[in-house]
Amino acid sequence: MVDISPLKPYIPVNPEEFCTNPYDVISKEEEQELKRNPTSLIHLILPDGEGDQVYLNAAKAYKVFKDKSIIVQEKTPSIFVYRQESAHFAHQGFIIGVSLQDYEDGNIVKHEHTREKPLKDRTNHILATNVAAGLVWTVFRANKKINALIEQIKQQKPKFKFKKYGYEHLLWQENSPHIIKQLKDLFRNEKIYIADGHHRAASAAEYRKIQLKKSSVDKEIDPPWQYLLSYVASDDQIRILPYNRVIKKLPMSDSEFLNNLEEKFKVTLIENAFNPKKKNEMAICLKGNWYKLSIKKKKFKSKRDSLDVAILQDVILEPILGIIDPRADENIFFVGGVQNPEEMEKYITERGNDLFINLYPVNIRDLESIADEGGIMPPKSTWFDPKVLSGLIMHDLKEY
Numbered sequence: 001m002v003d004i005s006p007l008k009p010y011i012p013v014n015p016e017e018f019c020t021n022p023y024d025v026i027s028k029e030e031e032q033e034l035k036r037n038p039t040s041l042i043h044l045i046l047p048d049g050e051g052d053q054v055y056l057n058a059a060k061a062y063k064v065f066k067d068k069s070i071i072v073q074e075k076t077p078s079i080f081v082y083r084q085e086s087a088h089f090a091h092q093g094f095i096i097g098v099s100l101q102d103y104e105d106g107n108i109v110k111h112e113h114t115r116e117k118p119l120k121d122r123t124n125h126i127l128a129t130n131v132a133a134g135l136v137w138t139v140f141r142a143n144k145k146i147n148a149l150i151e152q153i154k155q156q157k158p159k160f161k162f163k164k165y166g167y168e169h170l171l172w173q174e175n176s177p178h179i180i181k182q183l184k185d186l187f188r189n190e191k192i193y194i195a196d197g198h199h200r201a202a203s204a205a206e207y208r209k210i211q212l213k214k215s216s217v218d219k220e221i222d223p224p225w226q227y228l229l230s231y232v233a234s235d236d237q238i239r240i241l242p243y244n245r246v247i248k249k250l251p252m253s254d255s256e257f258l259n260n261l262e263e264k265f266k267v268t269l270i271e272n273a274f275n276p277k278k279k280n281e282m283a284i285c286l287k288g289n290w291y292k293l294s295i296k297k298k299k300f301k302s303k304r305d306s307l308d309v310a311i312l313q314d315v316i317l318e319p320i321l322g323i324i325d326p327r328a329d330e331n332i333f334f335v336g337g338v339q340n341p342e343e344m345e346k347y348i349t350e351r352g353n354d355l356f357i358n359l360y361p362v363n364i365r366d367l368e369s370i371a372d373e374g375g376i377m378p379p380k381s382t383w384f385d386p387k388v389l390s391g392l393i394m395h396d397l398k399e400y
Contacts, residue, residue: 001107004187005097005227006077006180010131010394013070014039015169016162019391022134022197024118025336039070041391045133055128062129071394078175079183080393081153082231084167084386091386092150093233094183095135095171095393098192100208100228103201108138108228109193109371112379114202115327122203132204132395135231135388136197139364140190142236149183160392167386192232193371195364196384204228207397229395231388235368240361241383243336245312246347247355251321251331254286260320265293273341276360282308283341283358285348290341303366304375308359313378316357327379336383 012018020026020034023045034042044065047057065071083092102108126132140146153174160171174180194201204225211225250257261267265282270290276283282293295315300306305314317323317332326332335356338344344356362382370377 001189001191002102002187003099004079004184004232005099005222006079006175007095007097007224007227007229007393007395008074008077008399009229010066010071010073010396011159012041012391012394013072015160015171015389015392016164018070019164019169019389020045021165021387022390024199025387039065041133044129044131045390052124055124058125059128059130062131073396073399074173076175077180078173079153079180080159081150081172081174082388082392083154083170084388085170086167086386089239089386091233091237091239092154093231093237094150095229095231096183097224097227097395098138098230098232100205100226103205103228107191108201109191109368110198110201111194111367111371111375111377112198112381113376114199118199119202119206122199123206126203126207126397127210130396130398132200132229132397134197134200134229134390135393136201136204136228137195137384137388138192138230138232139195139235139238139368140187140192140232141368142234143186143190146183146186146190147234149179149186153179164389165386169389169392171392192230193235193368195233195238195367195382196387201228223397224395224399225397227395229393235364238364239385240364240367241337241339241385242359242361243309243334243380243383244338244344244359245317245326245357246333246335246353247321247323247357248331248333248353250286250354257286257320258291261293261316264297264315265295268292268294273345275339275341275358276308279360279363280306280308280311281360282312285341285345285356285358287354288345288349290345302375303369303373304377307362307366307370307377307381309362309378309381312357312359334380336380337385 020041034040043061049057080095082095153172158170159173280295323329347356
């Protein structure tokens with residue numbers, strides 16, 4: 001059900017210096033630090049400037065990287081295996097091109113709405129630079145044959161092996177036409193799900209639509225812009241962390257808020273900071289005090305409605321706190337990737353906020369089920385960890 005393709009990407013000569021986290025999780029402080037390095041991808045993915053100058057500067061940075069051989073193009077179409085590992089966790093998958101026609105046909109399944117402003121930004125960026133530098137993280141349901149092919153490719157010496165952001169990053173390259181055909185045949189029976197990178201995927205699809213409208217497109221050639229740069233991993237290789245919420249100021253007294261909660265939840269005062277232990281259980285830190293919330297009604301209309309992020313939005317944020325659009329409301333912000341509840345507590349005790357909402361992480365199978373049903377999850381429902389590096393593989397959309 002999915003058509004995949006090898007790539008002839010640009011690859012950094014020094015990936016440890018060049019590669020970064022995805023643009024949308026880089027803090028302002030990290031951005032400024034990275035910009036001290038002229039060979040960092042940051043100059044392409046988060047360029048300086050105002051208005052359209054931002055996109056012109058991105059295009060200039062990409063040209064500089066090529067002209068100065070900071071990145072070099074592979075001559076042979078290849079597929080890649082990418083692995084991140086630490087003492088505590090490891091995951092791996094393929095870096096390949098995935099047909100954007102499959103995206104349009106629904107074989108690459110979405111679970112989030114894109115927003116107009118960031119989609120326009122990423123589309124303008126890709127139109128100016130003609131390159132995809134960030135991976136769209138997708139998953140397939142665990143498949144023994146596909147996973148065995150990964151292990152076969154890993155028998156080679158890795159092309160790269162370096163440490164960054166607390167993980168060792170390994171990249172293997174495979175250009176055997178026989179193995180590439182094997183992988184293409186295996187993915188013809190698969191559906192894949194977008195885990196992380198909905199705006200990157202949508203902007204690539206917009207770029208493709210623009211290219212298809214051009215009369216000069218040669219229908220006999222399969223150009224690179226027909227394919228989405230994707231990290232494709234087995235769903236048993238996935239670690240999802242909660243995407244928690246912080247309320248800056250409670251619009252009512254603590255007692256009134258707790259009374260409202262008790263209509264829908266069993267509310268239990270807990271002595272110490274803690275993480276929820278199971279689905280449909282939340283931990284909240286209210287003015288420094290921790291409470292466990294257990295939902296009373298556990299019959300839900302849909303799989304989406306059973307998610308804790310959905311319960312939070314439908315039962316607490318909108319009806320009690322008046323937060324209808326959490327993306328736009330200035331009284332709420334999101335914290336992803338933090339696992340230590342004592343660190344969460346500091347958002348209240350040290351940073352002056354009123355309420356920290358600590359959620360149980362979404363299960364990948366719930367995500368897949370919701371996507372299969374055509375459902376849409378609440379914004380910022382999942383934090384996939386660790387983030388896959390940007391710039392490790394750069395998919396030029398013009399160079400055939």
